[in-house]
Amino acid sequence: MTHTADLWDNPLGTDGFEFVEYATHRPAVCCPNEACHARGRTGQGHICIPSHTEQRFICQECGRTFSAITGTIVSRLPTSAERVVLVVTLLAHGCPCPAMVAACRLDERTVATWGARSGRQGQAVQEYLVEQSRDLGQRQADEIGVTKQGDIVWMALAMRVTMRLWLGGAVREPWDMPVIRRLSERVRRCAARRPLLFCTDGLCAYIRAMCETLRESVQTGQGGRPRLCPWRNVLIAPVVKRSERRRVVETDRRIVDGPPAHVETLRRRSQGDGVSNTASSERLNATCRERLAVLTRRGRALAHQTLPLHEGMSLMGTVSHFCPPHESLSRTRVTTPAMAAGITEHCWTMQELLSFHVPPPRWIPPTQRGRPSQALQRLVERWCA
Numbered sequence: 405m406t407h408t409a410d411l412w413d414n415p416l417g418t419d420g421f422e423f424v425e426y427a428t429h430r431p432a433v434c435c436p437n438e439a440c441h442a443r444g445r446t447g448q449g450h451i452c453i454p455s456h457t458e459q460r461f462i463c464q465e466c467g468r469t470f471s472a473i474t475g476t477i478v479s480r481l482p483t484s485a486e487r488v489v490l491v492v493t494l495l496a497h498g499c500p501c502p503a504m505v506a507a508c509r510l511d512e513r514t515v516a517t518w519g520a521r522s523g524r525q526g527q528a529v530q531e532y533l534v535e536q537s538r539d540l541g542q543r544q545a546d547e548i549g550v551t552k553q554g555d556i557v558w559m560a561l562a563m564r565v566t567m568r569l570w571l572g573g574a575v576r577e578p579w580d581m582p583v584i585r586r587l588s589e590r591v592r593r594c595a596a597r598r599p600l601l602f603c604t605d606g607l608c609a610y611i612r613a614m615c616e617t618l619r620e621s622v623q624t625g626q627g628g629r630p631r632l633c634p635w636r637n638v639l640i641a642p643v644v645k646r647s648e649r650r651r652v653v654e655t656d657r658r659i660v661d662g663p664p665a666h667v668e669t670l671r672r673r674s675q676g677d678g679v680s681n682t683a684s685s686e687r688l689n690a691t692c693r694e695r696l697a698v699l700t701r702r703g704r705a706l707a708h709q710t711l712p713l714h715e716g717m718s719l720m721g722t723v724s725h726f727c728p729p730h731e732s733l734s735r736t737r738v739t740t741p742a743m744a745a746g747i748t749e750h751c752w753t754m755q756e757l758l759s760f761h762v763p764p765p766r767w768i769p770p771t772q773r774g775r776p777s778q779a780l781q782r783l784v785e786r787w788c789a
Contacts, residue, residue: 444763497723621633
């Protein structure tokens, strides 16, 4: 058997699916078995390769074998990987499903299945690479109303203005506090405890959700529930617009929390000259309406369920900040939002995005009363040191 370090110089997946090394994050080759104590662990010498031809791995801890494409969207699919990547690329750039059914001679349920798999893959990559503690500077948020049969579904999005980085989104049928709180929790996973400026529209739920989410528990050493203290230097500056006949006639820029001098400093640091606005989030809304058919105004495509809309949003958002370059970031070289944020050092292709292995969560020793057994102590020493 050969260890993975000897093979992973120029690996090629089965069925033409190529796996390449990333400059910042290498593909994680780890055991996918949820019952294995070594799941999520790499570089421990427990993953070996019994067959170079079939590109299969074996975990010496649990004895399970798995292929190089396990965990990707082409796993256990009879169709070639090139065709799946082609269809998903068209889906991510707004091609309607009936056109792909007619051009590629596929069943619409097959296209929907591939879209759901790619959406879950995009969400996993988003949570693993993007949702990390960073200095966001200025963050903008906005919402989109999606027409549904007999109802309206609301989709809220948030982005980092400096890097044009999509931070996450939330989809929910009734427009109420939970969808904004869910969006705020995703932003909290991406934010470090640094000065932070929020620019939103006039919806009051944003202010309340930010105040309730951006808090830390303070241990006082006394009994009872710990006290929750809000983050310092969190500035909120909503932009309220008044429209008449579908045109903006008045804009009211307010400061809910924070001194005006600090708000102006963070705004200039993130977007340069100008005034407080939500232009970046509205531009992201335009990209969503371009690449998701259910968001097209006065169109015939309706959102039948909320889950496909969330999967399409995850695929579109992940592709937008990993694959295509943004001219607003740099006019001299090709730069994506992920490159500007330091997540990667090159533009990803759709094949790289869909083949990225997101490692499963690592094994955590069970909590039990009394002294742990010697076997459990050896496991903890081996995999939790």
